[in-house]
Amino acid sequence: MQSLLQVQWRVTPLKTPRPWLHCPRCDARTPFVSSDKFRVNAQKKCLDAWLVYRCAHCEQSWNFPVLERCPVNGIEPAILHALTENDAALAWRHAFDLTRLGRHSSQIESFAELSVEKQLLSPRDGVATHAEIAIAAPYDCGVRLDKLLASELGLSRSAIERLADGKALSVLPANRRALKQMVRDGQRITIDVRALPFADPSLFTRVSAGPAIPEAPRP
Structure with missing residues (x-):
């Protein structure tokens, strides 16, 4: 039995994946690390949001688009709250969206x-x-x-x-x-x-x- x-x-x-991008301050391709923080900008009734990355060598920032010109009333309240509160779990979900991340970087380093x-x-x-x-x-x-x-x-x-x-x-x-x-x-x-x-x-x-x-x- x-x-x-x-x-x-x-x-x-x-660890979250690291996209390799051209860093203007280093003047070279370098790995960028997710800060687990969002930048949010509201204009009238639309909202833009980015996940902020930092160069691993010099801290130069790069903003990974999360929402672009999205009507505020079309965003779930829980998502909006997570964006404004820099929710780490939401940041990780976007950092692991390798399909979208791959549109900005041809080299993504995983661990x-x-x-x-x-x-x-x-x-x-x-x-x-x-x-x-x-x-x-x-x-x-x-x-x-x-x-x-x-x-x-x-x-x-x-x-x-x-x-x-x-x-x-x-x-x-x-x-x-x-x-x-x-x-x-x-x-x-x-x-x-x-x-x-x-x-x-x-x-x-x-x-x-x-x-x-x-x-x-x-x-």
Whole structure:
């Protein structure tokens, strides 16, 4: 009889991506770092908002457009409040909008450092034969799924691949290349614990150190 251990892993990057831009003060292409602060300008009934970046070398500012000539009455009150209060979670959501950021920079630097916050979702009844990991990734963390699993479970990436080849590990949504692709929000990984080279299921729930960033309000 199978006993299922259900856990959630909330995966959060510790740094926001850095676009490389021409810095007029340095007269060179340099990385720009999000300040997590917004600049907001209202004209009549329209509003413009930018996420402020700073050159990593000289503090020269660059404004990343967030809202352009947007009617104030068309902005959700929670979003407007977050903009005026420099809400860090909203700043992170825009800083990880790599599609829009890519319109301004052809080179965006990402970082692999992560916080993985683990939460037990099912009661500990007996010895688990299988574990189901639900991935919550509010931001694009830029790390492959096999690397995340290997790091958190103390295995090599080749061991993770062998588990998948032996049908002891599966990923939903189903994708034959899921392990080699970046971690995605909503993924579910099921692992046959009996196929692991250790007998300690607590690794699935052992919390990694590091701060977690709260979710941003959505429009």
